[in-house]
Amino acid sequence: MRFVSADPTRKYLIDSAVDWHTVEHYWGAGFVVTGAGSAHWDAAERTQAGDGGAALIQTYDLAPAGLRLNVTRTGGAKYAERYEWTNITDRPLIITELGIQTPFNDRYPSAKQALAECVNAHVFTGGGWSWVIAEPMCGTDVFNRCLCLKLTEGALAGYSIESRNQNTGSDVRGHIVLQVTDYARNPQAFGGQPTIALEPGASYVLSWELDWYVDRDAFLAHYPEPAHFSSFAETVGRHIHVATPLPVSAITDGLDIEASNGGYYLTASEPGTYYVRIGTGPDAAKTEVLFHRSLQDTVVSRAAYIASHQIAADRPGSMSGAFVPVDTRTGLRADDGGWPDWTDGSERIGMAVMLQKAINQEWLGADYQGIVDRWFAFVKDWLINDRYEMRRGSSQPKSTFGGRLYDVPWMVEFCCDHYRATGDAADLYLAVDLLERLNELGGERFLSISYGETVEYLSRLLDKVGRANEADQLRKRVVASANHFISVGEDLPAHEVAYEQSVVAPLVNLMLSAYRFTGNADYLAAVEERLDWLLSFGGPQPDCRLYGISIRHWDGYWFGINRMFGDVFPHYWSALTATALVRLPAELHTPETNRLADAILRENMANYNADGSATCAFVFPSSVDGRAANVADPLVNDQDWHLAMWLRLIQNEGLGCAEG
Structure with missing residues (x-):
């Protein structure tokens, strides 16, 4: 089945030409488990016209599970489907697993192709209050509309993901399966999965309808919320x-x-x-x-946990100051073994940035400054070479220095924060040298997270100490970078993922920085267009892990100890959207952008535990490739960037922290 919108290039469902999209995952296929057995369905046993020819009825033999399935598909003003499972045995049956394939085309073949052809699928399975919005990745307009699924009968207790493995990697969300129940695989998921009891001859019915809407708001207006x-x-x-x-x-x-x-x-x-x-x-x-808990209380407890558990104090020399991931089940650190996302560098820089900002905020005492200073000594000895290039961790080969550009703005931000605490001018010299080397390595054509904001921060400090010429040169680099990315339009280069929210958010922030530096309206127009791309990643699902939270579906595999692909909600980089919304100029700021930014920042607090530990990835679906999910990965790793970004907004953008 393929839905055609006003823009015929948009593929709302995965195309059969995609090699990993097999018949078992075509729209409306599915699987069931009962006390009698299990069965899949894909090819109908019998097809007939319904009354008046308006409907098509397909019958599937699910005898191994003791069931017969009739699917009625009706066209017209709206497309509707009715699934009816009937107990064909002479004894009661209990259904413990029931899922229907809905292969929305949520994947990243490239930025340009994703924006032109693909959708972000916003799934909400709230029992009888369930729906899916398949929203064009470029946002909505007269040509690009939302394809929306609305449940009209029955209930969905969750959703699962299939086809997530090394073959599909990070650029594919996978096949989305809407679950009436996933009890057989994960009975505790989503607050508890139901079972369905059917007496002989009795049926269970699930119905939904699909239709086009100009945007998500139009759909929600036609689907009154129960609360x-x-x-x-x-x-x-x-x-x-x-x-x-x-x-x-x-x-x-x-x-x-x-x-x-x-x-x-x-x-x-x-x-x-x-x-x-x-x-x-x-x-x-x-x-x-x-x-x-409040932001301050959360930061203080995280700082205490880092100090007690996440410092590699047993290592020799300056390596003992490093921050490392820890398995919260045992308290043992996760030795990286060459796995870059478990190293003592890269995203772990976020712990130091968060701590230094909290010290500067006077939320942490002087003893934490010593912890941060020892970490800084480790970084200068092990993560930065004499050419001002960085590598991802002390275990990484020396040949990798300069190979990952993401880390540089993070280190520069730390240098700026450290300078504010110590007044040591060497911090600013190091920050300038790092940024200059970043630009020599191609930083102007790479969307490093927080590049624009960091240059704003550093240039203000340089202006204050009489180094205005250096500050001006750094600002010109940002403007040149913005000009480059305006020139490439939708044809963004692949980063660690071919296309993702954490590429678009830095792009929007880059344009905002260029606008702040120049006042040129061209950059404001660029922000407006790209803001639609960014906001499309997050949906309006009425759930504390989903509302406004951007779709990410690979971090549990790369950063977690469970090595599990699948949707991570909320992932801390979703707070990048909040940073862009807070930084919008008055021309684009609205009460709604403020409310959404606040919601995103608050919802990410789900990742921190009362004892100061945390999870790097809550893998949200009920199961992924048959493996139980809807669970927090036990590794505390890189999630503190959320706290660091919130503190940055307070200190650099004047965001009030209040009780939050």
Whole structure:
């Protein structure tokens, strides 16, 4: 099945020409497990016209599972599907697994092709309140509309992902499977998976409809929500208001619910995520909310955990100052063994940036400055060579110095923060040398995360100490970089992933920096266009792990100890979208951009535990390639960039931290 929009080049479903897209994953295929056995369906046993020829009815023999499936597909103003599973045995059956393939074309063949042909699939499986928005990666307009699936009967308890392996890698989200239940593989997923009891001759029915909408707001306006949440993440001690005429109850222990006029107040005394039910019966709606500690309390507890568990103190010499990933189950560090995403460099720089910013914010005491200074000594001895090039970790070959450009702006940001704490001019000299070498290595044509913001930060410091010429040269480099990326348009170069949110967010921030430096309206126009690309990555799902959170589906494999591909929600780089929204000029700032930025920053607090430990990747689907997921990876690794970015916005952009 293929849906054709006003733009015929847009492929909303994975094309059969894609070699890993096999018949088992075509639209409407699926699988079931019962007490009698299991079965797949893809080819219909019988096809016939429905009443008046308006519908097509296909019958599938699922005898090994004790079932017959009739699928009724109806065209017209809207496309509708009705799935009916009937118990054909003479005894009761319990369905413990039931999934339907919906292969939305969410993948990154290249930036240009993804923007022209592919979609971001925003999936919400909230029981009887379930839908999918397949949104063009370039955003929506008269030619690029959303293809939306709305559940009309039955309930979806979760979704799973298939075809995630080394063959599909990081550029493919995989096949999306909508799950009536994933109980057989992961009974605890999404607050608990149901089972479905069928007496002999009885049936279970699931129906949905698909239609085109000009944008996500138009779809949501046509699909009234059973409840409206004031937010999906709040600080412990505050409340979330749920406006609904339906009864609201807690699925997860520890959530307090108090009736109010027009709805309910949700509160919790302990930080964590909580599942809540709206309505009653098997088709009731459900979703997840988060209550978190304040930003300051979270930073302080993370700092204490880093100091106690994540310093490689047993190593010799200056290597003892390094920060390393740790398995939270045992407290043992994860020795990288040459695996770049577990090294003592690269993303682990975020721990040092976060700590130094918290020290400068006077949230941490002087003893932490010594920890940070020892880390800085390690970096200068092991991660930076005499040509001002960086490598990803002390275990990496010397031949890799200068091979990864991402790390340089992060190190420059740390140098700026360290200078603010110590007043040591050598920090600024090192920052300038690192950036100049970055540009020599091609930094102007590479979308390093926080490059524009870091140059803004460093150039302000240089201006204050009388080094205005150097500051001006760095600003000119940013403008030249922005000009280059305007010239290439949608044809962005591949980075570590062919196309992703953490390429587009730095692109938007780069244009914002160029606009700040020059006031040239061309950069503002470039921001507006690319902001649509960026916001398309995050959907409007009413869930504390999903609302506004950008799709990322590979970090659990590269950074986690479980080595699991699959959607990571929330991933800390989703906060990059918040940085762009906060930095928007007055011409583009709205109450909605502020609200969305706040939501993204708060929702990422789900990754931190009460004891100061954390997870680098919460793999969200109920299962991935049959392996149970909806679980936090036990490795505490690189997630502190979220805290560092939030502190950056407070210190450099004037964002109020309040109780958050």
